[in-house]
Amino acid sequence: MTANDVAYNGKVEGDVIVTRADAVINWIRKHSVWPMPMGLACCAIELMASAASRYDISRFGMEVMRFSPRQSDCMIVAGTVTYKMAEVVRRIYDQMGDPKWVVAMGACASTGGMYRSYAVMQGVDNIVPVDVYVSGCPPRPEALLDAMIKLQDKIGNESSVRNLRKTNPVATG
């Protein structure tokens, strides 16, 4: 049995479920990701569209978008991160409770995108550890949903205890 399987065969096991802590904890985590919408530019509009009825992110258990970092565990950085805003993004990330994940949505958040200039940080991974990057300018809601499903897979394959605290990783140059 692998770490991300949750198996129960009632005929064999009766009322007892035998599994692994990782499998159960990750199963709980990945089906109720509460995103923190860090909407900084036009990507945030696509983010809103993916929360609305046509694309409906709640099919994946992520409809509870909280604007309070204390209540969130996945920061979706949707938009251009300027150097002036970088400090704020990092502070909000620090205020989120562990375990937490980051999705860099779109070209700007991933690499600086079209903004090759003095004012824009060339990728949010300079200040926070990014789990999933989404390409596009802006990405379509389907692309974001695909990224969130990828994130669910990633959460499912993590060691749930070892990744409890991820506050100090520094991005690669």
Place this chain on the structure above:
Amino acid sequence: MIDEDFTKSLLKKHSYLSQRDSIDWFTVECPDKEIVSFTKSMRDDEGFEMLIDLTAIDHGEGEESRFSTVIHLYSLVHRGYVRIHSLCLDNDNPSMPSVAEIYPAANWHERETFDMFGIRFLDHPNLKRILMWDEYPYYPLRKEFPLAGIDTPLPAADVVEVTKASVEPAPMMGGPFVSSNSGPMSDSEPRAKDESWTERKEKPL
């Protein structure tokens, strides 16, 4: 439309004004010490009640007068614009009287102009940077400032300690937003295809 009678009488009324060549709107050159009284009379006497824009020009290092400010006023009576151009006398510490008292809309425009060009607006109610952070040491729209930026520490010491992040010159080559060299828009879009040079490594001649 701004008619010729009006522009003639305006130049006559304010002897310190001179007309500047312009391809579109009537443009006057106004000495910096007269700018407050002139804009006040434009607002109160001539019906130019709307400030459309306030910005500056960097004519380049080595010019006799390096910086000048430009004010665009609009009149709902005349249905037209007047552009006011004033030279900053000091090239090293450029300054200009603030018109924020006369047009409150100028408040943020002047802050942005200060932020981007380093022109100090005298008697401005709140002259501090509006786009870049307060400690930023450069004025990005000056001619000598490279588009990519200059190595600069970020303001928050605790965040920098954890992330080791700082302002680094942005790469200028390649990238996803580079257009092809053919097509109707190819002249107006970024099209640096040569990846052998960056802001750090000079482009070979």
